[in-house]
Each structure stands twice: as C-alpha cells, then as structure tokens.
Amino acid sequence: MTSSRTAVVLGASGSVGNALIKELIRNGSFKPIVTVVRRSQPDQVAMARDAGVELREALVPTMDPAGLETATAEAIRSLEGDVVGLSVLGIGAGTAKLTIDEHRAVDVQLNAAFARGLKASGRVKHLAFMSAAGADPTAAATGSGAAGMARYARVKGEAEEAVKESGPAVVSIFRPAMIIGSQHTPWLLEKVLPAFSFVTPAKYKSITVEQIAKAMIATSLSTPPRSDVFHYPEMMALNR
Numbered sequence: 549m550t551s552s553r554t555a556v557v558l559g560a561s562g563s564v565g566n567a568l569i570k571e572l573i574r575n576g577s578f579k580p581i582v583t584v585v586r587r588s589q590p591d592q593v594a595m596a597r598d599a600g601v602e603l604r605e606a607l608v609p610t611m612d613p614a615g616l617e618t619a620t621a622e623a624i625r626s627l628e629g630d631v632v633g634l635s636v637l638g639i640g641a642g643t644a645k646l647t648i649d650e651h652r653a654v655d656v657q658l659n660a661a662f663a664r665g666l667k668a669s670g671r672v673k674h675l676a677f678m679s680a681a682g683a684d685p686t687a688a689a690t691g692s693g694a695a696g697m698a699r700y701a702r703v704k705g706e707a708e709e710a711v712k713e714s715g716p717a718v719v720s721i722f723r724p725a726m727i728i729g730s731q732h733t734p735w736l737l738e739k740v741l742p743a744f745s746f747v748t749p750a751k752y753k754s755i756t757v758e759q760i761a762k763a764m765i766a767t768s769l770s771t772p773p774r775s776d777v778f779h780y781p782e783m784m785a786l787n788r
Contacts, residue, residue, distance in 0.1 A: 552629025555768060556582045556620065558662045559637030561589055564678060564727065567757035568636055571765055573599045580604050582623050586611045613661035620665025624672065632768040633666040633675040633716065635659055644694035648703065651693055655707045663715025674718045674771040676764040677711050680704045681725040681752055681779060712775060719775045720767040722783060726754040751779035762787050
C-alpha cells in the first residue's frame, strides 16, 4: 500500500454512502476523500474535519451524465498518489413506480458516466461498485420494477455491464441482498428475515451497511488482479 491514496465516491448521500464515508474516515488510509454529489453534505465534511481528514466535494447540481463525467475527471486531476473509485449510487426505493428508462437514467447512465470519468483521468485502475443480488442483464425488461423482480435485476445487470465496459481495468462488483441499516429497508423485514438466515441461500443473506462499506474498502486498499463479483460470503470474508 502506498503512502498516498485517495478515494473518489459516488452516492455518498445515501445510507450505504454515509456508512462508506464514515468507514473511509475511520480507516485513515484515504487522504483526501472526494465525493461527487448533487448537494453539499455538511455533516460529512464536519465529521471528516473532526477526524483530521480532508473531504472535498465536487458538486454536480444537475447530476447529468456529461456533467458527472467531467466533474469526476477534473476532480482527479488535482490529486496525488493512487486514486480509487467507489460507487454506491442507485435508486433505493420506488423503482416499481418508475419506467425502466427512468430507472436506467440513474442506475445505468450515471454510473457509466462516473466510470468513464474515472477512466478518462488516466489515474484510476480500480472501481468498487455496488449492485444487487440477482443482477442479470438478460432478465425480463417487462413487469414490475420493484426490488427483487426481474426488471429490477435487468437494470442492475445492465449497470454492471456498463461500468465494466466504460470504466477502469478492474471492477469489483458487490451484490448485497437485503441491506440492514438502509433507510429504504422496511423495519419489519430487518427484524424478521435475519431469524430465517439458516434457511436462506448464502448469497441472499442480509448484510449491514457497515459490512458492505468495509468490504468495498478492503478491495480498494490493494487493487485486485481481476474484476470479480462479491456476494454475502465473499463480502463477509473481506470483513475479517
């Protein structure tokens, strides 16, 4: 590990994003931390400052693909040492009410733009990218877009393919199932489903926002030799 390492983060304002920023600050290996956000997140800036870590915000008020790609590449130009990308951007709830193109506009197009910005900088070799369990670019594009349904899996799979095609040489894909600690996960599910974990297939076990964050950071500390997919068992192994 080099003495100078920087993390560039997309999706910092969400539940997993907040956990990721907290863990990056706590880890202490990433200075500065750069977030690409629509609006400033003063609590994160203050938390980093109190910990003696610089957090820079690259604001993209319109959060459009072209603006996001440009802002990402420009933010990296002023950085020194190794630079890694991490994205946890995705629509957390309400996908059932969206058309597939509205869902793609965020999960696919914005993540692809971020990946292009990372690659265009010429500085980033690795992207840690959060997707979802069951992601499949060949799943049906019709029917409900709710989480867990085929159309949702289709968009998540398309997002994975887009960042692999557009981004750095190595992309680590994280596929959590139910996320504990997410504002979008119903309270009752958080309490009930873990009780049935003994009959839940390993890749579909519930996982906390902190465990996802730590796993993503683990792959960011040393660039993996190749792109790979991480489900619950692999993420928990990275948490050890």
